[in-house]
Amino acid sequence: MHEMSIAQSLIDIIRDEMTKHHVSILRSVKIKIGKLSAIVPDSLSFCFDIMVQGSDLAGARLVMEIVPLEGRCKDCGNAFEVKEYVFVCPSCGGGNIETIRGQDLSIVEMEVE
Amino acid sequence: MKITVVKNILEANDRIALENRKLFDQKGLTVINLMSSPGAGKTSLLERTIEILREDMRIGVIEGDIQSSKDAERIAKKDIPVVQINTGGACHLDGNMIRETFNDINLDELDLLVVENVGNLVCPAEFKVGEDFKVMILSVTEGEDKPAKYPLMFRESRALLINKVDLLPYLDISLASIREEALKVNPNLIIFEVSCKTGEGIREWCSWLKGEVKE
Numbered sequence: 001m002h003e004m005s006i007a008q009s010l011i012d013i014i015r016d017e018m019t020k021h022h023v024s025i026l027r028s029v030k031i032k033i034g035k036l037s038a039i040v041p042d043s044l045s046f047c048f049d050i051m052v053q054g055s056d057l058a059g060a061r062l063v064m065e066i067v068p069l070e071g072r073c074k075d076c077g078n079a080f081e082v083k084e085y086v087f088v089c090p091s092c093g094g095g096n097i098e099t100i101r102g103q104d105l106s107i108v109e110m111e112v113e
Numbered sequence: 114m115k116i117t118v119v120k121n122i123l124e125a126n127d128r129i130a131l132e133n134r135k136l137f138d139q140k141g142l143t144v145i146n147l148m149s150s151p152g153a154g155k156t157s158l159l160e161r162t163i164e165i166l167r168e169d170m171r172i173g174v175i176e177g178d179i180q181s182s183k184d185a186e187r188i189a190k191k192d193i194p195v196v197q198i199n200t201g202g203a204c205h206l207d208g209n210m211i212r213e214t215f216n217d218i219n220l221d222e223l224d225l226l227v228v229e230n231v232g233n234l235v236c237p238a239e240f241k242v243g244e245d246f247k248v249m250i251l252s253v254t255e256g257e258d259k260p261a262k263y264p265l266m267f268r269e270s271r272a273l274l275i276n277k278v279d280l281l282p283y284l285d286i287s288l289a290s291i292r293e294e295a296l297k298v299n300p301n302l303i304i305f306e307v308s309c310k311t312g313e314g315i316r317e318w319c320s321w322l323k324g325e326v327k328e
Contacts, residue, residue, distance in 0.1 A: 002203070002204055002205055002236035002239060005203065009122050009124075009125055009126070010122050013118070013122065013124070017116060021116055023114070036268065037239065037265065038235045038239050038263070038266075085261055085264035085268075085297070085298050086297045086298070087297065087300060088300060095300020099268075103265075105239075106119060106121050107118045107119070107120050107122055108117070108118060109118060113114065
């Protein structure tokens, strides 16, 4: 259950950005969660809500988008969606796959006033 | 008003981990992040590894646990430098916790530093601590479905030790199926079949690890 530390890091980034942009109200924040990241979206949302409760960020909405896992075969160059976490190239059968999408956990956009 | 941000949420940790890494590199130190579920055999593996590799290199250990110093006490019996971190509830170690141990362990006197993470197949894989690479253990009693259920750790690890192979005669599980499932998630995984109890496979693991440690 590391969603609490992730919610804290997220809130730290939000506060930094709000100070930088001289705004005081957060309406919503949009984040992207890679399919391979070990995050449980419901639990992150639960932690986020608890942490903003009673603070100046109370009522802010957390919008989460799950990013599918995509890999590229380093041997034949084929890019494909990695299903069931099987990192084998469907085209050449190679196992030298780099993850091109779907591992990161990132903040994308904030709606503020 | 909308603000576009585009930042990695774990950026703060990644930054500290990178600073740790730079410090380790300056000191010519190799650091491994050892992960597994609770009870898979991390501390037992360390005890065995220290016995074999201590003649060739200077080893230190950072022990991560939610509570207690039982693991650090076991390692201290081997008479090598060890620091215990109690996370007090947190399910993983992070870059900052490692940085805070630097006053308690003399990095100049080490060639290999092993960070034994909190027993957990999920969270530790997400937080870098400044390691050169990650190593994980899966014990045979945990089942062959674990790579598919906890893919990130298998994906992030350079090596996998399949431990407790001495128990195989009592289980309906085959090493071949564990290997196959692990290699689906990470075809480049280097796999060792070991038993910390009987010592089987430990020398092969140690000789590989020795080759990975910076000269």
